[in-house]
Amino acid sequence: MSQLNRDTGRRLMLVAGSAALALCCAVPATAQEGAEVQELVVTARKVEEKIKDVPVAVSSFSAATIEQRLVQDLSDLSAFTPGFQINEAFGRQGDRPVIRGASNILTADGKVGIFVDGIPFFGSFSALDIENAGRVEVIRGPQSSVFGRGTLSGAINVVSQRPTDEIKLKVKGTVGSFARKELGAFASGPILGWVSGDIGFKVYDQEGMFKNTAARGKLGGQHSEQLSASLYADPSPNVSLSARVMYTEDNDDLNAIALQPASANNCFLTTRPYFCGVVKAPKTFALNTDQVLRPGLYREAYRGFFGINWDVMGSGLNLSYQGGVTDIYTESGFDSTYDNRGFFLFNGACPFIPSANRDCAKSPFNISDFSQRNAWTNEFRLSTPADKAFRLRLGYFNGLDHSKPLAKFLEVSETGPESLGDATRVRNQAVFGAVDWDILPTLTLGVEMRRQNDQIRATTLSYAVRQYFASDYLTTLRSPNLNQVVGVAGVRKTTFKATLPRVTLTWKAEPDTTFFAQYAKGNSPGGFNQVEAPQSTFDEEKLTNYEVGVKTTRFGFDYLGVSIFQQQYDGQVLTNNFQTPTLLSSYRVNIGETKIKGLELEAQRKLFSPAWSVQATYTYLDAEITEGIEQEQAVLLLGTTCKQGTTATTNLLLPGCTAAASIKGNRTPLVSKHLFSAGLRYDGEPVMGDWAVFGGVDVSYRSSFYDQVMNLAETGSSTKVNLQAGLHDGSGTRIMVWGKNVLKEDTPEGILRYIDLAVGAPRSPSRDSNRAFAITPTRKAEYGVTISKSF
Numbered sequence: 001m002s003q004l005n006r007d008t009g010r011r012l013m014l015v016a017g018s019a020a021l022a023l024c025c026a027v028p029a030t031a032q033e034g035a036e037v038q039e040l041v042v043t044a045r046k047v048e049e050k051i052k053d054v055p056v057a058v059s060s061f062s063a064a065t066i067e068q069r070l071v072q073d074l075s076d077l078s079a080f081t082p083g084f085q086i087n088e089a090f091g092r093q094g095d096r097p098v099i100r101g102a103s104n105i106l107t108a109d110g111k112v113g114i115f116v117d118g119i120p121f122f123g124s125f126s127a128l129d130i131e132n133a134g135r136v137e138v139i140r141g142p143q144s145s146v147f148g149r150g151t152l153s154g155a156i157n158v159v160s161q162r163p164t165d166e167i168k169l170k171v172k173g174t175v176g177s178f179a180r181k182e183l184g185a186f187a188s189g190p191i192l193g194w195v196s197g198d199i200g201f202k203v204y205d206q207e208g209m210f211k212n213t214a215a216r217g218k219l220g221g222q223h224s225e226q227l228s229a230s231l232y233a234d235p236s237p238n239v240s241l242s243a244r245v246m247y248t249e250d251n252d253d254l255n256a257i258a259l260q261p262a263s264a265n266n267c268f269l270t271t272r273p274y275f276c277g278v279v280k281a282p283k284t285f286a287l288n289t290d291q292v293l294r295p296g297l298y299r300e301a302y303r304g305f306f307g308i309n310w311d312v313m314g315s316g317l318n319l320s321y322q323g324g325v326t327d328i329y330t331e332s333g334f335d336s337t338y339d340n341r342g343f344f345l346f347n348g349a350c351p352f353i354p355s356a357n358r359d360c361a362k363s364p365f366n367i368s369d370f371s372q373r374n375a376w377t378n379e380f381r382l383s384t385p386a387d388k389a390f391r392l393r394l395g396y397f398n399g400l401d402h403s404k405p406l407a408k409f410l411e412v413s414e415t416g417p418e419s420l421g422d423a424t425r426v427r428n429q430a431v432f433g434a435v436d437w438d439i440l441p442t443l444t445l446g447v448e449m450r451r452q453n454d455q456i457r458a459t460t461l462s463y464a465v466r467q468y469f470a471s472d473y474l475t476t477l478r479s480p481n482l483n484q485v486v487g488v489a490g491v492r493k494t495t496f497k498a499t500l501p502r503v504t505l506t507w508k509a510e511p512d513t514t515f516f517a518q519y520a521k522g523n524s525p526g527g528f529n530q531v532e533a534p535q536s537t538f539d540e541e542k543l544t545n546y547e548v549g550v551k552t553t554r555f556g557f558d559y560l561g562v563s564i565f566q567q568q569y570d571g572q573v574l575t576n577n578f579q580t581p582t583l584l585s586s587y588r589v590n591i592g593e594t595k596i597k598g599l600e601l602e603a604q605r606k607l608f609s610p611a612w613s614v615q616a617t618y619t620y621l622d623a624e625i626t627e628g629i630e631q632e633q634a635v636l637l638l639g640t641t642c643k644q645g646t647t648a649t650t651n652l653l654l655p656g657c658t659a660a661a662s663i664k665g666n667r668t669p670l671v672s673k674h675l676f677s678a679g680l681r682y683d684g685e686p687v688m689g690d691w692a693v694f695g696g697v698d699v700s701y702r703s704s705f706y707d708q709v710m711n712l713a714e715t716g717s718s719t720k721v722n723l724q725a726g727l728h729d730g731s732g733t734r735i736m737v738w739g740k741n742v743l744k745e746d747t748p749e750g751i752l753r754y755i756d757l758a759v760g761a762p763r764s765p766s767r768d769s770n771r772a773f774a775i776t777p778t779r780k781a782e783y784g785v786t787i788s789k790s791f
Contacts, residue, residue, distance in 0.1 A: 004166035014753060036733045043157060044139045045434075046118050047386065047393075052551045054518030055446070055506040057082075057140040057563040059602060061615075063161070066130060069698055070405040070722050070738055074114075074125045074156065079700035079720070080677045081138045082563075082600035082619045083772065087670050088776070089749045091220065091255025092126035093297050093332050096750075100138055101596040101623030102543060103668040111524055111541075113143070113150035115157045116244070119305045119324040120150070122375045122401060126463070127248055127301060127328075129226045131172075132186045132200045134161035140564065140600070141545045142522025144500040145234055145448040148397055152524040152543050162232060163188040163528035170732075172575040176784020180206040191231075199229045209780045210256040213341035214286035216417050217731055220779075221253035238311040245304045252297040253385065254289050257281035257778055261336035262756045267712065271639035272632070272766040275773055278704065278716040281746040282775050285362060286340035291367040293409050294333040301328040305324045316385025324790075326375040333368035333409070338754065338774040355416035356481035357465055364418075368409035375401040389438040397430040405461065412477060417469070419487045420461040421530060425456040446504040454496040458528040462487035474661060488531070496525040496540050513552040520545045524573070533587035534578050541590070544568040549686040558613070562604045568592040569623075572668070574709060577755055591709060592628025594668055596621065605696075611684040619675040623668040630709050634661035639766045648767045686730070694736075695725035707751035713773055718747035720778075732790030740782045750776040 044049050044058040051060055059081045061071070071077050076094070087096040087104075096104045097112040104111050114121040114128065121128060130136055136158050167189030174182035182205070182781050190196035203225050208218030230244040260280065265273035289295040308321045371620045377399035384392045404423035411418055432450040439445055465474060465484045474482050495663035502520035509515055524541040549563035571590040577588055599620040631650045634642045634657045642650055642657035652658045667673075679698040684693045700720050707713045721743050725738035756772035764770050 001300075011507050021682045024223035036402045037446045039307060042137050043118060043136075043159060044137055046381070047383070052512070052553060052559065053508070053514055055444075055514065055518065055549075056559070057547070057549060057565075059084075059138045059140075061136045061138075063132075063134060065137065066133070066136065068696055068724070069679065070724060070740055071130070073130065074128065076138075076593045077130075077136060077138070080615075080617060080679070080698070082602055082617045082675065083140050083598065084138055085670070085672060085675070085702065085705075086125065087254075088126070090257075090334070090776075091297065092124060092250060093255070093334075095125040097125060098670050100565070100567065100598060101594075101621045101668055102153035102535055102567075103572065103574065103623075108790060111150070111152045113147055113155045113287060115147060115155060116303075116305050116324075117160055117242075117307065117322070117356075118147075118157060118379050119307075119322050119379075120148075120375075120399065121158070121303070122326040122373065123328050124299075125156075127250060127299060128158065129202055129224065129248070129514070130158055131184055131226075132161065132198075132228070134159045135270070140548060140563075142502070142543050144498075144522040145432065145450045145502040145520065147436075148430055148432075148450065148452065149399070149454065150524070152522040152530075152541060160230065161188065161198070162242075163190065163198055165190060170373045170788060171559045172786065172788035174630040174784055174786040176206075176208045176738075177782040178209055180204075180782070180784055182786075194234045195231065195234075197229065197231045197554075200227070202226045204515075208253050208256070210285050210777065212254075212285055212287055212289060212290055215290040215428075217253065217289065219254055219256035219285055219287065223251040225249045225644040230419070238314050240307075241308045242307040243304070244306075246302070248299075248301045248303075250299040252293040252457070254284075254287055254292070254334060256285050257287070257752075257774050258285050258777070259754065259756075260773040261339075261773055262772045264773075265771060270765055271337045271637065272635045272764045272768050272771065274636060274710070274712050274771050277714070278713045279707075279713055279748055279751055279773055279775055281588045281748050282777055285333040288337065288366060289335065289338060290390075291363070291366045292333040292335055293411065294331045294370075294376055295335070295368075296330040296333065299328065300330075301326065303327075316387065318381075320381045320383070322377075322379045322381075324375075324377045325787060326373070328373040328737075331368070332371070333366075336365045336367055337363075338752075338772075353442050356484045357412055357469075358414055358416050358478040359412040360414050362411065362413040364415045366414035367410070370406040370408040371403060371592075372406055373403045375399065375400070382579055388443075391436040393434040394546045395432050397432065399428045401426045401428075410468050412469065412473075417465055417484070417486045420463060421467075422528065424458050425457045425459075426525075429455075442508040444504075444506040444508075446502075446506065448502040448504075450500040452498045452500060452523075452634060454525040456494050456496070456525065456527050458493075459494045460487060460490045461532050462489040470531075490531070492528050492536070494526070494528070494537065496523075498523045498525070498540070508684075510552075510554075512554055512630055515550050516548070518545070518547045518549075519548075525574075527588075530585065532578075532585070535589055537591050538573055538588040539571050541572045544570075556605055556643050558604045558606065559602070560604075561600075563598075563600045565596075565600075567596040567598075569596060572628075574669070578752075591625070591630065591663070592629075593626045594623055595626050596668075599621065611682055613681045614666040614679065615681075616678045617676065621671060621673055621675075625666045625668060625709065626661050627659045628663040629658070629711065630663045631661055633663055633710055634658075635766050635768065636710065645768060648763075650686050652717065663709045666705060666709055669706045669708050672702040672705045674701070676701040678772065691727050692724065692728060692729070693725075698722040698724070707773065708753050713751055713753075715749075715751060716747045718745055718778070720744070720745050734786075734788045734790075738784055740787065742781055742783075744781045746778060748775045749778045752776070 052648040078086045085098045110350045143155040184202035186200035210219040226245045233241040267276035304325045306323045381395035409469035430452040434448040526539040547565035601618045604757040637660040639790040644651040677700040681696040683694040704714045724738040728734040752774040756770045
């Protein structure tokens, strides 16, 4: 039997066994045993509702569940959430979250939004530590009518723990594989009178898992520090105030990534060679970290979240305010050859090109960037009493997000001085409202609407080389020009307006069963590509969702939720490559239309006795492109037939090329058709004094996904198993031994389509540079011990 067949058989056995365990007939849970799940409150619609009653597809993870499932960040959480995937192809520098098949090739902004207590969180998902969160809610489907910008396909809301009347303290420490060390503490409680608060910190450090053969050191090491503090005030029974501040610092090594070279290509060899099939997991890594000014990631962020709630004169009429401020400073650098070649565009010859001040000893593929991001938001909301048959919510939102590149790491390479790029400013304003009408005691109609305006400005920055480079250095360069101005200053502006509705019909068939049907629209505003790109702008994305679902605690389940949906995805934004004499980069482009059909299931129940429980999720996603054009598809099929003259420029207007470029019927990239997870937990009665034994196993499976819309290179399926076991006592001590990915699954985490410009490499028959593929490995097996004490 081949190794591939053995691996596939092992995965199928694990998945089948887990599914049988999750769905087997069990002792029905009593109402008391399921009370914790039934009474779990979520804020998926920015009002508190029981999860079994809210007519939205939402998964909620308590602090205890996060600890039990060895969740370190939102990437870990995605393995246990229906319809949710996060691809971290570039480590913690660029999360690419996908909910319900809405592919995200670049970064998080625009498609999946993250919030802290309902307030927008700006920056990378991985920058948010959820160690001390009260719960995390993953809300699936368009959320634009409620949460606004950046929630095309879903939203994630991290809800803080509010202090109780008792002082509480928790200390937690972890040691593990790859020199992992983690220490955190959290304290909360009353301060004076009607004021309470909390404070917490966490320090996390882990060495890299992968040896770098091109330079000393390892790849993938991570270091984080976080400090947070909150104040809560209740000056009267009708008024509450909150303020939360967070400081985070991340300092990571360059993430591991390796090039599968063009020589491995196995299809379309007579046109533009590509790789078809499952890519291989890389075994060695060689990145030129010694040639990058700032390899890896340094990120420092200050954030504040503020809220006021006023029950006007105790009438039930509620006036609230939520606001947030963010300041993020980022340094990052990477070797974009993805191997040990310090290669050059011009084979080391440094010929004449229309650019002054060229350093022929410096490759443009070793890149460092430096940026600053500032943002603030304000939201005002008025809600009528929640106990009335007719309920109304009205509100106004205003926010500003400003990002700009800084000159700290500007370099000169064989192509000349680097450009600064664009500074961007996005102003988002919206008015919104919602009506809930109890037509019958068991039947409710909800209508939500948001009118949104996005004003986007891109300012192309320019500079004189004398500003940032010494005159003595400039005179040593090829074609020196001390008066050179890099970049052409300019301003581009555009505005996107959208009306975003959601209509929901909810039927409370029984006290323990809720049916809902929903229609909703979401959007992600368009924007500008860099000025050098062949297409200056990309348009708005739109997602229309039709969904029916049911939530129940019947049939012995503590909780069972099922959703069936169909989505029409218009103007989906993915990426294309472009190349100029001095630049190789990507730009955003709208590819066409996609139809997404799916099924999501989430279940939890007791097994055998109250000490045993099982949780399971399953997702089926059929994300098919129904209309779309991809230039490279035409070149793969027809080669030079679609090339203009003797150049390598693709022209789809040539005979047969538009039809050949069609990607109709293909799947969207980064989207698995099947996702599955199952977890078995045991938490028994004390057996040694007040010490009790606990343990658990979690299995998560994802089917293969493609790198791009051509559906040729793919990751292969992945199955991961986590284990934990330990003891806890009645006084708050918990000792846990754990293992993550204990079966050493090595299926690649991601694939990056790449243009290989290696020195001396022949061009493809289509006269394009050869394709290669940069492969991101999955994390290795990890083991550790965690000890915590609550007071």
